[in-house]
Amino acid sequence: MKSSAPSHSQDRVEPEAPLDAYSRIVAQVADDVGPAVVRVEGIDGSRRAGIGSGVIIAADGLVVTNSHVVNGARRVRVALVDGEITRADVIGDDPDTDLALLRSDLPAGTGRAALGDSSTLRRGHLVVAIGNPLGFESTVTAGVVSALGRSLRSRNGRLIDDVIQTDASLNPGNSGGPLVSSNGTVVGINTAMIGGAQGLCFAVSSNTAQFVVGEFVAHGRVRRAQLGIAAQTVPLPRRIALRIGAGTQAVRVEDVESGGPGARAGLLRGDVIVALDGHPVTGADALMRLLGADRIARIVEVSALRDGHVRKIAITPAERRLKAA
Numbered sequence: 001m002k003s004s005a006p007s008h009s010q011d012r013v014e015p016e017a018p019l020d021a022y023s024r025i026v027a028q029v030a031d032d033v034g035p036a037v038v039r040v041e042g043i044d045g046s047r048r049a050g051i052g053s054g055v056i057i058a059a060d061g062l063v064v065t066n067s068h069v070v071n072g073a074r075r076v077r078v079a080l081v082d083g084e085i086t087r088a089d090v091i092g093d094d095p096d097t098d099l100a101l102l103r104s105d106l107p108a109g110t111g112r113a114a115l116g117d118s119s120t121l122r123r124g125h126l127v128v129a130i131g132n133p134l135g136f137e138s139t140v141t142a143g144v145v146s147a148l149g150r151s152l153r154s155r156n157g158r159l160i161d162d163v164i165q166t167d168a169s170l171n172p173g174n175s176g177g178p179l180v181s182s183n184g185t186v187v188g189i190n191t192a193m194i195g196g197a198q199g200l201c202f203a204v205s206s207n208t209a210q211f212v213v214g215e216f217v218a219h220g221r222v223r224r225a226q227l228g229i230a231a232q233t234v235p236l237p238r239r240i241a242l243r244i245g246a247g248t249q250a251v252r253v254e255d256v257e258s259g260g261p262g263a264r265a266g267l268l269r270g271d272v273i274v275a276l277d278g279h280p281v282t283g284a285d286a287l288m289r290l291l292g293a294d295r296i297a298r299i300v301e302v303s304a305l306r307d308g309h310v311r312k313i314a315i316t317p318a319e320r321r322l323k324a325a
Contacts, residue, residue, distance in 0.1 A: 032113075039051070039078070051135075055177060063088060067154075068155055092215070101213055118187045127168055129166070164202065167200075189203055225295040246280065248282075254269065265313050267313055
């Protein structure tokens with residue numbers, strides 16, 4: 001007599017099905033974005049200054065890469081996926097965010113990628129890194145978003161905010177290449193890996209890149225404000241912090257530039273800055289973050305501790321200029 005037990009064959013899920021879906025996504029991203037990824041070589045006279053990757057983001061030949069790949073060069077070589085090599089001009093270089101923007105005369109029909117909205121990312125989202133690690137061109141690695149909102153110290157000492165941490169493998173040469181979401185948009189520019197660590201890789205968010213690219217196109221640089229001071233992060237005694245409603249750290253003015261915004265407003269060496277326009281200043285990095293382009297030539301209120309009392313000082317920041325190398 002035949003068994004009347006129901007068959008479950010139709011309910012079985014083949015074990016390879018999830019892998020197939022994963023593979024299809026990664027392969028599609030590689031096919032869509034891979035043609036927009038280039039090798040970038042900084043040129044210093046006859047010497048190669050740096051080498052890495054880049055991603056074409058516009059039909060008029062705009063290429064985003066890392067500042068440390070350009071390495072101060074004003075002209076670079078760009079190698080396309082088909083091997084064609086073309087020259088490019090550096091139209092913007094911002095070591096503070098480790099981003100640079102190039103422009104090259106690219107052949108018609110060259111692939112390009114779109115900068116997406118990195119604020120939509122969540123931990124665990126699939127991401128794909130494309131680049132030229134150790135000279136192996138058009139290499140694809142995949143992983144997940146491990147963490148969001150990290151801060152990473154740039155090579156010139158300033159903190160880069162809103163950094164994406166991923167376990168998609170990166171190696172020297174991946175720098176400047178795109179980190180791509182599963183929908184094919186660029187959500188980050190790969191910038192660093194930690195030697196000796198497993199799965200600790202970082203990318204500057206695409207939202208930061210969008211802002212920086214906009215500044216480059218409009219002004220040729222990223223504008224930031226400055227008070228004309230040298231500052232150092234210092235601890236605040238707990239009793240003072242409680243009394244004035246500040247945090248446990250602040251910024252002490254170590255030097256005041258003669259004729260600078262701080263000097264003109266009466267800021268003195270030894271003053272301890274605890275707030276700017278009501279925002280807590282918990283360290284030198286926090287002060288630099290608050291001094292964005294929107295505060296250039298606009299009066300700001302600096303709260304500074306002097307002789308045991310908080311003084312409100314009105315200062316008009318100037319644009320910060322990078323010192324010539």
